[in-house]
Amino acid sequence: MKKHAIGLLHVFLFFFSxxxxxxxxxxxxxxxxxxSPRAMGxxxxxxxxxxxxxxxxxxxAGLAQFKKSEYSFSLGYKSQKNTSTYFNNSKVDNSSDxxxxxxxxxxxxxxxxxxxxxxxNLGLSYNQNNNFQRKIRYEGINNESSYxxxxxxxxxxxxxxxxxxxxxxxNGFDEYADMFWFAYLIDPHPSGEGxxxxxxxxxxxxxxxxxxxxxxxxxxxFNISFSGNFDNQILFGAGLGLFTSNFDETNQFTxxxxxxxxxxxxxxxxxxxxxxSYQAAGFGLNLGLIVLPxxxxxxxxxxxxxxxxTINENFSDRLNVxxxxxxxxxxxxxxxxxxxxxxxxxxxxxxxxxxxDKKGFxxxxxxxxxxxxxxFSSSDQNLDAVNDFxxxxxxxxxxxxxGGEYVLNKIQLRGGYGRLQSPNKKTNSTTEGTDxxxxxxxxxxxxxSIEIAYLYQIVRDAYSPYSxxxxxxxxxxxxxxxxxxxxMKFRF
Numbered sequence: 001m002k003k004h005a006i007g008l009l010h011v012f013l014f015f016f017s018x019x020x021x022x023x024x025x026x027x028x029x030x031x032x033x034x035x036s037p038r039a040m041g042x043x044x045x046x047x048x049x050x051x052x053x054x055x056x057x058x059x060x061a062g063l064a065q066f067k068k069s070e071y072s073f074s075l076g077y078k079s080q081k082n083t084s085t086y087f088n089n090s091k092v093d094n095s096s097d098x099x100x101x102x103x104x105x106x107x108x109x110x111x112x113x114x115x116x117x118x119x120x121n122l123g124l125s126y127n128q129n130n131n132f133q134r135k136i137r138y139e140g141i142n143n144e145s146s147y148x149x150x151x152x153x154x155x156x157x158x159x160x161x162x163x164x165x166x167x168x169x170x171n172g173f174d175e176y177a178d179m180f181w182f183a184y185l186i187d188p189h190p191s192g193e194g195x196x197x198x199x200x201x202x203x204x205x206x207x208x209x210x211x212x213x214x215x216x217x218x219x220x221x222f223n224i225s226f227s228g229n230f231d232n233q234i235l236f237g238a239g240l241g242l243f244t245s246n247f248d249e250t251n252q253f254t255x256x257x258x259x260x261x262x263x264x265x266x267x268x269x270x271x272x273x274x275x276x277s278y279q280a281a282g283f284g285l286n287l288g289l290i291v292l293p294x295x296x297x298x299x300x301x302x303x304x305x306x307x308x309x310t311i312n313e314n315f316s317d318r319l320n321v322x323x324x325x326x327x328x329x330x331x332x333x334x335x336x337x338x339x340x341x342x343x344x345x346x347x348x349x350x351x352x353x354x355x356x357d358k359k360g361f362x363x364x365x366x367x368x369x370x371x372x373x374x375x376f377s378s379s380d381q382n383l384d385a386v387n388d389f390x391x392x393x394x395x396x397x398x399x400x401x402x403g404g405e406y407v408l409n410k411i412q413l414r415g416g417y418g419r420l421q422s423p424n425k426k427t428n429s430t431t432e433g434t435d436x437x438x439x440x441x442x443x444x445x446x447x448x449s450i451e452i453a454y455l456y457q458i459v460r461d462a463y464s465p466y467s468x469x470x471x472x473x474x475x476x477x478x479x480x481x482x483x484x485x486x487x488m489k490f491r492f
């Protein structure tokens with residue numbers, strides 16, 4: 001019996017098709033909001049601007065624009081609506097969450113010279129970058145395949161435990177395919193030449209399938225940033241980002257056998273549950289430059305190095321089976337964990353802005369990320385197949401953000417739009433990308449500011465509970481996120 005030295009690869013290739021390593025890699029690599037309501041209101045298109053703590057995350061050179069020291073914080077509220085369609089049947093779920101969006105301080109050196117070096121500033125900031133809270137729930141009638149057939153195909157690749165006793169499952173087996181074997185959900189191939197098949201007759205499939213995914217967690221980032229201003233023409237900055245992440249997912253898949261010609265050797269339903277979680281920590285650098293070639297024009301360039309993350313993941317499986325005219329039985333696998341490392345893609349951002357004197361600005365950011373460069377490594381596992389999968393199935397993306405601000409006395413009105421491309425290659429894509437629409441308003445006097453921003457986000461993707469040689473059933477999801485962020489600034 002094969003051990004969990006390669007368990008991560010098995011999960012990646014076969015479990016629920018939405019591979020856990022793919023999920024982790026994307027969650028720890030995807031772009032995130034700055035946490036600043038001012039920047040968010042303007043679509044987070046702040047790479048060529050400054051005087052806002054958003055610069056610590058987007059382009060640290062912008063911190064050189066601070067003329068006074070500043071303390072700021074912001075709180076966020078997220079509501080979510082998810083609509084899932086599976087075999088023409090739709091389900092709707094709602095969720096909400098309150099969180100700390102940003103907490104920061106900027107220490108600004110007062111200007112001492114008319115020419116040359118103007119100032120050097122230091123920024124300290126905390127951001128909750130991404131909120132993973134999501135619930136997906138769907139069900140439908142599938143006449144084409146069974147989850148047991150997917151497990152049988154897995155067993156054909158990795159094998160199963162020997163023997164035919166159910167008692168051993170009380171202490172757990174390493175591979176979840178073993179559970180299905182001892183629970184009589186997969187059988188030896190009738191040819192007698194080896195291999196396994198699902199216990200559903202392909203000619204008499206009428207399976208009611210249900211799946212519920214509950215997800216929660218977040219990415220957090222602490223930045224230490226340094227910036228300088230040379231002659232009000234060239235701004236530079238550098239920052240160290242310290243990252244933490246946690247994620248929890250409970251995945252419950254239920255399949256009901258509605259075929260009428262049942263016997264005592266057939267099952268009515270099975271319920272498979274997997275609890276999955278990970279914790280991650282790491283670091284990365286952010287380098288930035290802003291030039292002012294003309295009085296009202298600014299151009300920016302920032303480079304975020306790969307993040308170097310260490311990850312610990314944990315799994316726990318449970319299988320419940322109800323047989324025809326018999327009582328239910330529970331089967332468990334042992335909890336297990338994996339430890340490995342992830343190197344995320346680097347990110348390059350080009351930025352442009354035009355300032356209308358003191359009346360506002362228009363800005364644009366172009367962000368480039370090559371997700372195919374993600375890589376996993378481990379001292380006790382061979383993850384070459386995982387990395388090959390990432391290389392072959394992910395691509396380079398170009399994300400764009402646009403924003404603007406109009407100043408009306410002490411009031412600033414903002415709006416913005418952003419488009420995030422899918423990281424999946426078109427031939428294997430399960431997501432269509434993300435659209436972000438934002439508005440915001442600020443009220444500013446000499447020492448304080450109150451700001452509020454609203455984000456309307458639409459995410460379209462697909463999720464596959466399993467995959468067989470002949471079918472990969474999908475649920476099509478439309479997720480609408482609404483974020484309201486309220487912040488205050490205090491200058492001194």
